[in-house]
Amino acid sequence: MKYNMKKSVSLFLAVLVLLTTVTVQPFSVQSAETPDINAKSAILVDAETGKVIYAKNPDMALPPASMTKMMTEYLVQEAIEKDDISWDTKTKISDYAYSISANATFSGIGLRQDKKYTVEELYNAMAVFSDNGTTIALAELIAGSEGDFVKMMNDKAKEMGLPEYEFVNSTGLANSSLGENAPEGTDSNGNNRLSARSAALLAYNLVNDYPQALEVTSQTKTEFEGYTVENLNWMLEHDSVNLEQFYYEGIDGLKTGFTDMAGYCFTGTAKKDNKRYISVVMKTDSKGARFKETAKLLDYGFKKFENQEIFPAGYQLEGKSDIPVSKGKEDSVQVATSQAFKAPVIGEQSENYSIKYKLDKDKLNKDGKLAAPIEKGEQVGTAQVVYNGKNDYGYIFPNADKQSIDLVAQKGVEKDNWFMLTLGAIGGFFGNIFNTVVDTVKGWFN
Structure with missing residues (x-):
């Protein structure tokens, strides 16, 4: 009796394990197949082929906030490639750029007007710290005015084939925040607009045309005016213990964004084992949420997909x-x-x-x-x-x-030579006559 009890208990446990495997395991696999992304809009793209492997409302045009600066980065890189400017080119700071930089609510890095800055200094501050004043200074250097630079942005967006876009300034701020400095030719109450698909395509062009841009966006910090500014991308390997939870292996860019209207946005890119993915999340709930949702997307790409x-x-x-x-x-x-x-x-x-x-x-x-x-x-x-x-x-x-x-x-x-072609044509001619005669004779006897 004692033996039978043990046998029954063992059998019961075996059945329980089997049922647990059957009922629970498929659910976990199913949930891992397609990630549940808590963002208004999101997309994940293979950076080699351009294949989209995840999308959630990807064509919804939303304010991209400072993700706008990816286009400014592209145009700066292009101007350097064309020898219109160099990394060592120096420029003064206009009253407009200075006023924006002096405002702490606009990621003000604190520009000065009594000195000139190199393109490299301004670019690093823009790409790493998302500074708006340095962005405007670069736009003015390249095009003469931010209004003319905005035209270049929209022209380049059309050239790239971005499906949903509108640029009204170089920074991603709302034009209403710029007051009388709103770029000429734009709506004074306008906002930049990009869909997640357009932001991903913009990032795709930046990463593939100018991969050196990642050397800047992968920096956790940069020196400016004698002090250190931190990269707003928390997925990089920062020194802060509080940010360790967001670190993601292989991440090297690309651009954060936030305004009240845009919410928290992030265009990310990471490379592992010769695979690179580009992700975009728009309108997430918090600073940390945009990185956690990005990690979900990247995990989906790296862990589930293989380039074959x-x-x-x-x-x-x-x-x-x-x-x-x-x-x-x-x-x-x-x-x-x-x-x-x-x-x-x-x-x-x-x-x-x-x-x-x-x-x-x-x-x-x-x-x-x-x-x-x-x-x-x-x-x-x-x-x-x-x-x-x-x-x-x-x-x-x-x-x-x-x-x-x-x-x-x-x-x-x-x-074929003319003789053989002629023979073929003659053969075809007489062949057609012969077939006609045969058909006619057959008709006599039908």
Whole structure:
């Protein structure tokens, strides 16, 4: 009896463990698949391919606050690349920039008007401490006035293809806070507007076009006017014990933002194991919340996704890669993809991808054949990558087909010589006559 009791208890415990595994484990896996982000709007993007792997209200245009400065950073980097200015270029501080800098509510770093500052000094204060006065000073240096700089910002946003945007100043402050200094040509009560998708695309361009910008945004502190200012990005490795909870390995940017209207925002980027992600959260509840929500997004990317080569370069569709050729020394030519196709995927998600050929109609005759001559490596169409799974958020780039690969000829096909072409034409002519005669004779006996 005692033995049977032990056996029953063991059996009961085994069943209980099994039930716990069955009922609890799938729930935890399910909840980990798609993070619950406490922000009005959010997005996560693979920085290599531009693939969006998470989105929540990504196209809602909201005030971005100081995330605006990513565009100012981009235009400064571009001006340096064009040799319009250099890091050592010096500039004086205008009354406008000085008045903003002297106001502590505007992240005032305390500029002086009795000296000149280098572009590097101003840029560091802007990118690390999010200072508004130094931002205005840079805008005035590059464009002559902040009003003209705003035009450059909007032109660059259009060039980048940002889907939802409006820039009315270089800093992200509300124009109403600037009073009579609101940039000329803008609404005196206007606000900058960006969607999470637009902020992510702006960050994507900054990170990929000017990766050196991360050398600045990854600094936890910078020296200015003899004192030290701290980076407002708490996810960096700060010395403060109070900020240890927000530290995230691999983070090296990018820009915080806050106004009463915008709430707490953050565009973050981190790199681990040769993978980089860009995240945006907008209108979170607190300074700390924006970083905690960002950590959720980045964890989702790094822990769940793997960049895989879905289709290698030279990939061919079985039975469909032999394309007939007209007027060539060869009757057909093999085609294949010119480059590999990569995408961030979870588990066996790669099996949801397939390819369809789309030949260039301008290179086909009425019979659907490619006309010779054909050069080796010549593009004859595209291979369209199709995703047949769920939750496909597409790419960060608007109106850009990032899921198509050039389809190229694997060898050259020379045009047949005139004699062979003539024989073929004669053969075709008499062949048509013969077929007509046969059809006519058949008709006599029907």
